[in-house]
Amino acid sequence: MSLPSSVPAAPAAAPGRFISFEGIDGAGKSSHIAAAADWLRARGHEVVLTREPGGTPLAEQLRSLVLEAPMDPLTETLLVFAARRDHLQTLIEPALARGAWVLSDRFTDATFAYQGGGRGFDLAVLAQLETWVQHGRQPDLTVWFDLPPATAAERRAAVRAPDRFEAQDLAFFERVRAGYAARAQAAPQRFACIDSSQPREAVWQDILRVLEQRAW
């Protein structure tokens, strides 16, 4: 299928940097992303901390629907990409263009892992939507917090009631984890895998090592 003629070409390389944080629910992303933002700010960067689905007023409304309302996998997929489109247009691309560093709690790898791996949605359709919505935009670095689903479930159960995704069984999260592994294998230069089963401080030290080595 060819792209509609109104779709602009891929954006020129932006002066800012785009880092995504990924992993199954409860893997520990939120516990570290704000500290990573502070670490980069202390090095003089403007940092925009955001999340998916969400990050803009419209995308946050779509997030509420995706996390709470029953829907079929195609509807779910279209909503996460609609939210992503608004997020990119309204927040991510302008921030990168002015030289800011964008740290996003999840991006498109989550769609391949959750809708593709978890729900079994057609990966070729996801790849087509990725092209339409992102015009080539990908994170410069993806920090993947990898953790066995049973450990993640124990951590989640200790702190919160489950949403529509968190209520899924361990087999679902095994497929999501395999979805992340496939994305990491396809783009090894972009992914940094963190062993999130370690104690919190060891996880943080690994993140620092990745940022020091790869944060340009």
Ligand SMILES: Nc1ncnc2c1ncn2[C@@H]1O[C@H](COP(=O)(O)OP(=O)(O)OP(=O)(O)O)[C@@H](O)[C@H]1O
């Ligand atoms: N290394 C760790 N060891 C033990 N517990 C941890 C560790 N990292 C985080 N936790 C705890 O696990 C729970 C889930 O962590 P967190 O909310 O950061 O995960 P998350 O990846 O952001 O999850 P979600 O994507 O579902 O929001 C929290 O209670 C957090 O305090």
Ligand SMILES: Cc1cn([C@H]2C[C@H](O)[C@@H](COP(=O)(O)O)O2)c(=O)[nH]c1=O
């Ligand atoms: C971006 C994105 C997210 N999801 C799922 C994954 C999580 O279960 C929730 C977001 O909750 P979090 O506490 O902010 O991690 O949404 C998805 O299924 N597909 C996506 O593209």
